[in-house]
Amino acid sequence: MRVKVINVTVVICLVLFVCAPASQAGPAVEIPDAVFNFGKVCQKAKVAHIFWVKSVGDDTLRVTRVHPGCGCTQAPLRDSVIVPGDSTDLEIYFSTRSYRGVVSKRPYLETNIGEGKVYVKIKAELLPEPETAMPLSLSPYYLDVSQFTQKPRRKAKFLIQNKSDQDYVLNLIDWSRKYFDVELPKEVKAGETAEGLVVVHKDAVKAEFEQSLTFEINDSTHTRYTLPVKRMYRIKHRLEGESSNK
Numbered sequence: 001m002r003v004k005v006i007n008v009t010v011v012i013c014l015v016l017f018v019c020a021p022a023s024q025a026g027p028a029v030e031i032p033d034a035v036f037n038f039g040k041v042c043q044k045a046k047v048a049h050i051f052w053v054k055s056v057g058d059d060t061l062r063v064t065r066v067h068p069g070c071g072c073t074q075a076p077l078r079d080s081v082i083v084p085g086d087s088t089d090l091e092i093y094f095s096t097r098s099y100r101g102v103v104s105k106r107p108y109l110e111t112n113i114g115e116g117k118v119y120v121k122i123k124a125e126l127l128p129e130p131e132t133a134m135p136l137s138l139s140p141y142y143l144d145v146s147q148f149t150q151k152p153r154r155k156a157k158f159l160i161q162n163k164s165d166q167d168y169v170l171n172l173i174d175w176s177r178k179y180f181d182v183e184l185p186k187e188v189k190a191g192e193t194a195e196g197l198v199v200v201h202k203d204a205v206k207a208e209f210e211q212s213l214t215f216e217i218n219d220s221t222h223t224r225y226t227l228p229v230k231r232m233y234r235i236k237h238r239l240e241g242e243s244s245n246k
Contacts (some may be wrong), residue, residue, distance in 0.1 A: 028061070029056065029061055034119065036123075038125075039223060041096060041124050047096065049214075050089045050090065053089070059084065062111060063082070073093065073105050075090060077089075101126060102124070134163055139159045140158060145198060145231045159195055162194075169217065176212070178201075179207060183199070207233065208231055211228075214226045
């Protein structure tokens with residue numbers, strides 16, 4: 001009686017081939033963390049967040065159109081042609097205007113994948129009286145680091161007041177890494193006030209921007225707070241021929 005010998009290597013290769021996930025044919029898109037919560041933020045300001053658009057197919061992804069969602073939202077895309085394995089940033093600017101309460105917006109992309117829309121979502125709790133926010137309140141609740149004289153102005157302080165009877169740990173979630181750094185206290189104890197600091201990068205001194213920083217606390221709902229940060233750079237130079245003694 002003849003016994004058939006099975007080639008183990010061939011069997012393993014066949015199993016791996018059958019079980020391996022199929023690669024995505026054609027263009028495909030992925031947006032990790034497609035929802036961002038600004039948390040508590042003041043009215044009549046502008047806040048910003050960057051979403052990353054990734055090309056995960058085996059063909060070039062083309063973004064044919066970006067729909068901001070409404071007139072209060074801007075959504076500039078840095079690059080509309082994204083090769084496989086690459087990504088680009090989609091920065092969402094949200095003007096809080098006179099909105100109040102919880103507000104959400106859903107900007108979306110149209111691509112060469114098909115008729116489907118690719119959504120991102122932002123949400124925020126707009127405060128008519130931000131100084132009364134609980135359990136923390138920020139002062140100022142809108143940070144301006146503008147410079148109008150020759151004297152450099154790169155730093156601005158803000159206060160975080162804990163109005164509750166519980167200590168809170170702070171975690172910095174998001175900020176404009178392109179323009180500034182943030183020094184945030186690790187903790188604000190019950191009934192106390194701590195100080196935060198925004199420092200504009202040296203290479204961004206002449207830039208003008210409207211951005212924001214977002215942090216959250218370790219309460220049961222992971223409450224978030226967003227501080228709008230604005231900078232104008234308008235230096236007034238002396239008129240030519242003007243006497244320096246005047």
